[in-house]
Amino acid sequence: MRRTLPSLALLALVCLLTAGCDPGGSASSAGTTTAPAAADPADPAEEDGPEPAPGTTGPAAPPEPTVAATAPPKPAPKKVPALTCKQLAGAHVGSTKVPYQGYADYLPLAEGVWSGEDGDTVTLQKPCGIGDLDGDGAADAVGAVALNGGGSGTFYTLVVWRNADGEPVYRSLAELDDRTPVVSITVSGGKAKVVWLTRSKDRSMAELDIRRTSYYQLSGSTFTEVSHTDEAYKP
DSSP: OTTHHHHHHHHHHHHHHHTOOOTTSSOOOTTOOOOOOOOOTTOHHHHHOSOOOTTOSSSOOOOOOOOOOOOOOOOOOOOOOOOOGGGGGGOEEOOSSSOSTTOSSOEEOBTTEEEOTTSOEEEEEEEEEEEOSSSSSSOEEEEEEEEEOSSSOEEEEEEEEEEETTEEEEEEEEEEEETOOEEEEEEETTEEEEEEEEOOTTSOTTOOOEEEEEEEEEETTEEEEEEEEEEEOOO
């Protein structure tokens, strides 16, 4: 008994110092920290994510892709038929805005001729040129008319008809001279090439000694010569 008491006293002292014993002599869990249990990987709440907000039935659907609006195809431009030289035989010459030879109104041609009560006659000449002069893509027409008042004088004039849905509509003119016939007219590159006969200043009205090639351009209602070249002409 004398040997046992010191051993028991020593054991009690160790227990007090380490707090590892309870009154019943068993090991105590006081002074230790227990880690929280790990979540069960099979728990559906962990796999599905957070609960939806009140008023919703589940996760928000991804936004639908935006599709750019496609404009409807533009209709093909209307193709306007080119004017023909034959159409000019029934066209008008002159207007209130751009009068011809002092006439206040237009002169309607009939089979290429107009005759006035005063004895004046306007005759469409044979040379004619077809082509786009105003840049709208439709082929216009350039012709020549001659005014005769019953005397020896015959006054030549270049006339422009624009293409209005396939019909000739008088647009402009350019005066030439007395007894200066037109030989040919062609239209290309927005200009009219006109070959006609004229005379030197020292020649009489009956003498033609110059073959002139003039280039005309249309600007609004004005038909203007932009350049010309001359060569000798012998009848």
